[in-house]
Amino acid sequence: MIEQFVEAGSTYARNIDNVILLIGVLVGFWWALSTGVFFGLILKYRAKPGVRAKYVPGTSKVEKKFINIPHGLVLVCDVLVIIAAVQVWVHVKQTLPEPDYEIRIIGQQWAWTFQHPGADGELDTDDDIRLVDELHIEVDKNYVFHLEATDVMHSFSVPIFRLKQDAIPGRTITGWFNATITGEYDIQCAEMCGIGHGVMGARIHIERGEQHAAWVADQTPTVATVDAQ
Amino acid sequence: MKKTILVFAALLLAGCGNVTEVGAERGKQVFRTCAPCHGVDGGGMEATGAPSIAGQEQWYIESQLVKFRDGARGDHPDDVEGLRMRPMARSLRTHAGDVESVAEYVSSMPLQAPDHTLGGDAAAGAARFALCVACHGPDGKGNQAMNAPSLTDKDDWYLARQIEKFKSGIRGADPLDASGATMVPMAMTLPDDKAVADVLAHIATLK
Numbered sequence: 001m002i003e004q005f006v007e008a009g010s011t012y013a014r015n016i017d018n019v020i021l022l023i024g025v026l027v028g029f030w031w032a033l034s035t036g037v038f039f040g041l042i043l044k045y046r047a048k049p050g051v052r053a054k055y056v057p058g059t060s061k062v063e064k065k066f067i068n069i070p071h072g073l074v075l076v077c078d079v080l081v082i083i084a085a086v087q088v089w090v091h092v093k094q095t096l097p098e099p100d101y102e103i104r105i106i107g108q109q110w111a112w113t114f115q116h117p118g119a120d121g122e123l124d125t126d127d128d129i130r131l132v133d134e135l136h137i138e139v140d141k142n143y144v145f146h147l148e149a150t151d152v153m154h155s156f157s158v159p160i161f162r163l164k165q166d167a168i169p170g171r172t173i174t175g176w177f178n179a180t181i182t183g184e185y186d187i188q189c190a191e192m193c194g195i196g197h198g199v200m201g202a203r204i205h206i207e208r209g210e211q212h213a214a215w216v217a218d219q220t221p222t223v224a225t226v227d228a229q
Numbered sequence: 230m231k232k233t234i235l236v237f238a239a240l241l242l243a244g245c246g247n248v249t250e251v252g253a254e255r256g257k258q259v260f261r262t263c264a265p266c267h268g269v270d271g272g273g274m275e276a277t278g279a280p281s282i283a284g285q286e287q288w289y290i291e292s293q294l295v296k297f298r299d300g301a302r303g304d305h306p307d308d309v310e311g312l313r314m315r316p317m318a319r320s321l322r323t324h325a326g327d328v329e330s331v332a333e334y335v336s337s338m339p340l341q342a343p344d345h346t347l348g349g350d351a352a353a354g355a356a357r358f359a360l361c362v363a364c365h366g367p368d369g370k371g372n373q374a375m376n377a378p379s380l381t382d383k384d385d386w387y388l389a390r391q392i393e394k395f396k397s398g399i400r401g402a403d404p405l406d407a408s409g410a411t412m413v414p415m416a417m418t419l420p421d422d423k424a425v426a427d428v429l430a431h432i433a434t435l436k
Contacts, residue, residue: 108309199317
């Protein structure tokens, strides 16, 4: 249902969408029901000639049912939401798949620096490719990222992946994603980080295998030249 | 009621209009974005790495804003201050003429006395400055024809950081930054921090 309206680009995006949908449906149901009852009672017991207002303390057994039954049902809904949310949390945040590639992401005022592995496929080697505000990845591969911040708190957010992870100075936070579609999409900072926060945007380029390999081959000598300087 | 509707309609229409003005007045509005780092008087703040800019040459401010905006400067992962400036310059894309307007306004602001924080031996620096004279002039006032800005109105800590960036390839290495590239070999002639401090001490004596 949500997929008709919002594009998803990672293996876990739909899991997150489904939790949001579940919460939306449950809350929507209770909102519609309680609003209906509220306005229905207002209409039913509106002021009428010759009828005096009556104070209803809500202490009788019948009256208490109006509170206790919905209360119990709402708690059941809460449990459903918790079960769904914890399942997604464990999958997205607590489980680290075997990486095909590792990347380093550094947030600073007001840019994202992406350190990609070079032709050797290994991070923290001489042929790493460091780019500002430009992340290149291969579709259908597990990427494990190491997220850092150099100055203040930032939040690495890729809406197409439904990924949002705070970056905290002094800490290296590890996470992962696996892109399911190709194309170019937005990256943003989702944590207020100063006057340039609103313009701290970047782009993610999701490429097919051969495209990505060509990009890596193209970038590696350039970086080696810059490093040599 | 009619009056209220008219007022709302007028406000809506006012909001729809394009900002068309260009010049110092528009630049003053745009400068509000710059003030948090560069200071309301444009005098700069060392803590944020934002140099003094008030009263400096309009052509130079404009050219640097264009470089930041187009990725010729401030695009290196290790350029901490440049990466702060880059998105601010890019935000000027939304309204044509803002680069020129804010440069005009900043240039019209009263010049702020530059910081002299590094010490250094001015006499020793005078000899090293001989190489800079070709572009920046014997009085250090710059030469637009050579794309060489005035040095006498710039904070010494800022100049020192830029020399270091030129030396390490953080600045002047981008193919788009042709004028910056000419500074790279010049910066290389200053072998250490003392040499940099000396030449900056000499620049501080220039009137």
